[in-house]
């Protein structure tokens with residue numbers, strides 16, 4: 539049975555690691571937050587005192603960190619984790635980061651004979667807990683079959699988007715669209731409520747009409763319309779607004795580099811920047827409903 543090093547046990551990494559443990563894999567885990575490590579240890583993981591210790595002797599290294607700077611500093615920074623990973627090991631880098639950063643890590647990995655895939659995910663914290671994530675993979679197609687047994691314990695859809703960094707490009711496009719339809723959904727619900735409609739009734743109508751979309755159906759942003767989503771628990775947990783702002787920044791960088799027009803993406807980025815500047819960046823991204831409504835809903 540493979541030995542897996544898992545680094546980054548936050549909202550997503552925690553439940554992903556839990557699913558690998560449930561499948562019987564041996565995990566050595568590391569996170570900067572001790573309580574996140576303790577939660578994984580309670581499920582059977584062993585705790586590493588640092589990232590280098592976690593990857594030493596591992597066949598597979600999985601990382602799930604917030605942003606590009608964390609990934610670059612982990613693998614290529616001072617400790618140069620890449621030098622502590624066994625040649626021949628497989629690295630699955632699951633964070634959503636700049637394609638250019640993913641390519642830097644790919645190049646360093648390849649130079650050491652390490653197989654790597656950028657493997658950002660879609661499906662949110664519910665998908666991470668249920669083991670139904672979508673993995674969007676970038677890198678050599680030949681590495682895919684090797685990664686499949688591990689990825690299938692954490693997700694149900696695997697897509698090969700293309701070469702190194704391509705998984706990140708696809709993920710950034712997806713999240714720009716997600717931000718746009720979340721804001722559009724919040725605006726439509728607010729308009730309906732402002733004109734006397736019940737947000738649940740309006741949601742039921744739009745769900746089966748041409749306005750239907752993932753934000754409305756699976757992640758409704760109006761408090762109390764849907765059980766089990768962040769909007770119904772004070773926008774706690776889920777996918778942080780600051781992480782969405784980060785992803786929209788990555789989309790804007792990609793748009794700039796390619797001269798692609800992203801008009802609605804630009805508006806979405808600015809709305810999330812405003813929301814974050816007002817101190818709400820740690821809330822789930824569906825809390826943009828409060829900004830659209832002009833008040834705090836609960």
Ligand code: NAD
Nearest residue numbers: 546547548549550551569570603604633634662663776777
């Ligand atoms: P999070 O902030 O909850 O978790 C990140 C974890 O990484 C934290 O526990 C943090 O302590 C740890 N960490 C940071 N630097 C570290 C280091 N050097 N060594 C060890 N641990 C370190 O974030 P999250 O919501 O789990 O998201 C992780 C990634 O997944 C992000 O790139 C995000 O954009 C992406 N993502 C999130 C969701 C979601 O719904 N939350 C969905 C899809 C993709």
